[in-house]
Amino acid sequence: MIEFHQVFKRYEGGHEALKGVSFELPAGEMAFLTGHSGAGKSTLLKLIALMERPTRGQVILDGQNISKVKDRHIPYHRRKIGMIFQDHRLLFDRTVFDNVALPLIIAGVSDREIPKRVRAALDKVGLLSKEKQLPIQLSGGEQQRVGIARAVVNKPPLLLADEPTGNLDPELSADIMNLFAEFNQVGVSVLIASHDLALIARMRHPVITLKEGRTIRNELAEAAFDE
Numbered sequence: 001m002i003e004f005h006q007v008f009k010r011y012e013g014g015h016e017a018l019k020g021v022s023f024e025l026p027a028g029e030m031a032f033l034t035g036h037s038g039a040g041k042s043t044l045l046k047l048i049a050l051m052e053r054p055t056r057g058q059v060i061l062d063g064q065n066i067s068k069v070k071d072r073h074i075p076y077h078r079r080k081i082g083m084i085f086q087d088h089r090l091l092f093d094r095t096v097f098d099n100v101a102l103p104l105i106i107a108g109v110s111d112r113e114i115p116k117r118v119r120a121a122l123d124k125v126g127l128l129s130k131e132k133q134l135p136i137q138l139s140g141g142e143q144q145r146v147g148i149a150r151a152v153v154n155k156p157p158l159l160l161a162d163e164p165t166g167n168l169d170p171e172l173s174a175d176i177m178n179l180f181a182e183f184n185q186v187g188v189s190v191l192i193a194s195h196d197l198a199l200i201a202r203m204r205h206p207v208i209t210l211k212e213g214r215t216i217r218n219e220l221a222e223a224a225f226d227e
């Protein structure tokens with residue numbers, strides 16, 4: 001699903017956030033990305049979503065070298081990816097329904113189809129009864145679930161999450177991780193950046209560990225996780 005081949009990323013100003021990162025996430029796999037603050041986790045996810053471009057090396061998504069994707073085609077590229085952020089980035093003046101509908105409206109899905117799809121996504125995250133509420137009326141965990149519903153409403157084959165449990169207590173964090181695992185069980189590929197090592201250990205999925213922009217451990221390449 002995702003391949004990194006000797007990927008380097010130097011930001012303007014000279015900071016080298018990634019220094020020769022290589023790994024492969026097979027389709028249908030779920031894995032975690034961990035490492036200290038500043039290790040390069042967010043940068044790695046941004047390269048996949050084309051929010052940033054690599055300085056050197058290749059990023060392959062679904063068999064396609066994404067350096068070939070022109071800027072004007074980035075919106076199409078992003079439809080393959082559901083992105084979830086720590087701060088969920090919801091529109092606070094819109095209802096839960098409207099927030100989840102947004103990617104469908106952008107993709108040009110018909111008005112008839114939108115309510116069906118939005119309710120299916122809200123049902124999956126257990127928030128069907130909250131569609132008319134505003135995000136501010138929801139708990140932090142519920143807001144994160146709205147963010148997940150918005151990310152999956154287009155049925156992307158890949159979910160990328162950047163510290164999705166960063167603001168949540170341990171119990172809610174475990175619920176959110178289990179939700180990702182449920183999407184993975186029906187075939188969605190999932191890559192989650194998190195520094196919650198205790199929670200990651202409980203999930204029993206391969207872990208890629210970054211340190212100062214380098215991969216210091218890649219369990220995706222270790223025999224213990226081979227099928």
Ligand SMILES: Nc1ncnc2c1ncn2[C@@H]1O[C@H](COP(=O)(O)OP(=O)(O)OP(=O)(O)O)[C@@H](O)[C@H]1O
Pocket residue numbers: 011012013015016017035036037038039040041042043044
């Ligand atoms: N737009 C940018 N311009 C310049 N430097 C940046 C930019 N974004 C990130 N960096 C630097 O690149 C390095 C890696 O940052 P990144 O956000 O990828 O790390 P991270 O592992 O996600 O950290 P955190 O857990 O704190 O989010 C950091 O030193 C950061 O300061």
